[in-house]
Amino acid sequence: MKTLTPKQLFIGFSKIGISGFGGVLPWARRTIVEQEKWLSAEEFNAMLGVSQIVPGPNIVNLAVCVGSRFAGVAGAFSSVLGLMLCPSAIVILLGMLYEHYSYLPAVQGMLRGISAVGVGLIAGTGLKMMRNEFSFPPMLLVVAITVVAAGYFQLNLGWVVLIASPLAIFLAWKKASQA
Numbered sequence: 001m002k003t004l005t006p007k008q009l010f011i012g013f014s015k016i017g018i019s020g021f022g023g024v025l026p027w028a029r030r031t032i033v034e035q036e037k038w039l040s041a042e043e044f045n046a047m048l049g050v051s052q053i054v055p056g057p058n059i060v061n062l063a064v065c066v067g068s069r070f071a072g073v074a075g076a077f078s079s080v081l082g083l084m085l086c087p088s089a090i091v092i093l094l095g096m097l098y099e100h101y102s103y104l105p106a107v108q109g110m111l112r113g114i115s116a117v118g119v120g121l122i123a124g125t126g127l128k129m130m131r132n133e134f135s136f137p138p139m140l141l142v143v144a145i146t147v148v149a150a151g152y153f154q155l156n157l158g159w160v161v162l163i164a165s166p167l168a169i170f171l172a173w174k175k176a177s178q179a
Contacts, residue, residue, distance in 0.1 A: 004070040012036060013063055013082035023118040024059050024083070026125040032066065037065070041132045048129075059083065094171070136175045142168045170174060172175035 004012075009020075020027030033044045047069075051061035060080055067079030101107050133139040138139060142164050147161045 002070070004038065006067075006071050006073065006074040009067050009071055010082035012038075013067075013079045014086060017083040017085070017087045020121075023121055027119040028059060028062060029125055029128065038070070041101040042128070047127055047130060094146050136171070136178075139168075139171050139175065142171060 004156040016024050016028050018030050019031075029044060032038050033041050039047065047064055047065045048058065051058045051065060054061055060083065063083045064076045067075035067077070069075070071078070098107070130140075130143060133143065144158055145167065146164050148165050149155045150157075155163070
């Protein structure tokens with residue numbers, strides 16, 4: 001297993017926090033899986049799954065998981081600090097600017113454009129993550145059940161997890177036993 005220092009984790013997660021301001025999951029996946037190769041796509045998906053179940057922001061939970069895997073408590077702390085430090089300072093600065101200039105039509109238009117970009121980045125990351133599931137097509141049934149439960153029936157996350165988890169766990173077990 002690769003070893004990383006808390007300093008390396010802080011720098012890596014600082015890049016993620018600055019790059020993906022407001023929606024860092026796409027940047028986190030790109031950095032952790034594709035650029036730095038700290039985790040495989042499957043490991044990233046598994047850690048993200050755990051991060052979505054426990055309370056708190058998913059990306060912060062993911063930073064804790066990745067940081068603690070490579071450098072224990074110090075790694076978890078440095079990953080979260082790297083992820084949050086610069087964006088927090090930027091949010092404070094942007095809040096002060098927004099307070100003074102929010103009435104301008106150009107500012108309102110920029111905010112609409114930024115939100116559209118965020119939706120596109122999240123959708124693209126979801127599709128990249130789903131690509132890994134094509135290696136085990138039965139898992140796509142879990143995706144379909146999740147989309148129908150959340151999209152069509154508009155069930156909240158708790159119900160979606162309760163409905164999809166038994167099949168997801170069973171299929172993950174079957175996939176792992178085939179490997």
